[in-house]
Amino acid sequence: MSVDGPRTSVFTFQSAVHSHHVLRSLEELRQKELLCDVTVEVEHRSFRAHSSVLASCSDYFYTRLTNHSRANPTVRLPDEVTVEGFEPLLQFAYTAKLHFTKENILEIHRCAEFLGFQNLDKACFEFLVPKFSDGGGTSKKVKGKSKSHEKSQSICSPSDQNPKNGEDRVPQDASTVMQAASATSSEETPKDCPPITNDKEMQLDLSTLYARSTEYHMGDGQDQFCLQSCGPQLPSSSMAAAEACPFLSISSTGDNEKLHSSAAGDILAMDDDFQKELAMDVHCEPPADKDLDIASITEGHFDQREGPLMSPTDGSQLCPLNSAQSSGDLDSISGAPDLSNIGTDNNEVFDSNEQTYSELTPKDCAAERSTVEREVAEHLAKGFWPDLSSTLNEPLPLDSIDQSSAGNGSDFHWLKHLDLGAAPDDCPFLRDLSSNDRQTSGGDSLSKEDTEDSPCMSPINSMENSECESDGDCAQCSEQVQEVDLPFPVEQISSMTRRAFLQMLKREQLTTEQLEFVQDVRRRSKNRMAAQRCRKRKLDCIYRLEGEIKKLRSEKEKLLQDHNQLKLSIEDVRQNLSGLCQSLSIDAVPQSEQLQALARYFSSDCPTSVLLTPMASPSLAGPDQDTHANSSLDTFLAGTCPEGDTVALRSPTAFLQDNVQSTDTDPAL
DNA sequence: AACGGGTGTCATAAG
């Protein structure tokens, strides 16, 4: 039985840019050497920094600095730590970006291990180090017009060096990159986007990461390599909309149900329907449309909780690909006005399935993917979806997640909260890759993205969606599907949003027969789910009413018990009064008629409310006060009756006067 | 075979 109380919706606004701003401000402070309270000496160089930042990123510094009582301490690092390895780590601590090259990755890794830099080992080095240490391994696409081979630091953002196979290295100095970035980008987003090379040089940009960014740096033709940190626990960085993870839009809640939480930063940019849903507190479905996704990654976080829902922070942390989420941030985004524009006209932007986000993604970015890029992407994705190849289209059971995460320690504990049903295709690493690899129809990926299934989904909906049509219906439906030869899975018809549905119809150019069939399927499916919801509500209502009935019955029982108890009390009072009357009759008025009248009085006429009042010790006339026995009885009765209850009281005296014809009684009677 | 529960579908009203 479920007796649901009134639902209370709690909305939480979470800024997606706050922590990023904080981090960036700290970086600015560090560059200006303001408020720096610690000096780190590495080899023969000194770095000013903030102890809190270092301690929060490094176990080593945590230990050293928290045990340091002196103000403005100087931490001299041992010889194991080199400038080459430490400087990128320090940069990482303040920017969440790790700039590395093939040449210094090992050194960075060594220093990171020594210093206990969190969030780097498993998320980055375990794969990258062997990748680069074995000479580049697989077939990197190396074309190049590199200008020099000088040692350079890879700059994730704004432009990134490309670790290539020895030769053809990109001659790019970090400062050069920075300058180029600052020249071509705004403060917020553009500099975080990977440059787009205009030639066929190797470019490991994981373009899907940036697919939603509308701003790209047009590269200078140099090789670029950017591996945005994608660990779930990585600190916020100044990554731009590129880091915006599609999962944010489907992350949720909770528990319950439905998180609930749709990471919709800028509520104003949200889809009207989704805003409506939020306002109505009806569903917690994710913004399934792409424009919603994009809207949802704008700054801020609107979270609707109901019950033990996942917090918006949790939701953001679910994103395995968004390093900004560990701090609850989506960087980006604040400065990406184009994103909101995207959400406003999805027909323009998302007209083509194959070209999902194509308008947003530079063609070069998506078109050319090196094998290394693919490997890195798949590795990173597999880190989150093990056995990806076999289950690309199937939701992974949570058990498998647990197992997979167990292998990586606690690194992926947060995956338990992830809805993996839609995960692989929603993985920005794999979305485009899979579209290249799998010859799936466009509807596949689209519908995956458009599907409304998500952890945010209400229990009702999730239950309903899990309930497939009956076997007969399925068989019949499959036959009809074969007849009409739909170019997309029929299962997705009902799960798509209307907008996506219309887009698909527009795109697929269905015949009249197909159109009718599809619309019929969608209508019946919607109605089926509505009927299920309706029946569930009915049952809930019945259960609730049954609970109320039980409650009322118990109350009735209790009242009956009270009633019986009061009856007993009445009987006691009667007996007491009878005894009292008898004692009075002995000395004062031993007239049988009076006694009988008194007996009648107490047995019938006297209001129980009077008799039930607390029996104050009456000042009854004793045997020696026989002359005023009756008046004492009046006094007693008056004293036992509250003032308000005396209205209905007929005193024994008056009663006797009315009922007893006596001539020899006391004058008081 | 009758019966009750579950479910899908249709029709309709309301938003």
Added chain:
DNA sequence: GACTTATGACACCCG
């Protein structure tokens, strides 16, 4: 006006 949702009514299936 198209669409979604809720709901009553009906039919069907199944145990």
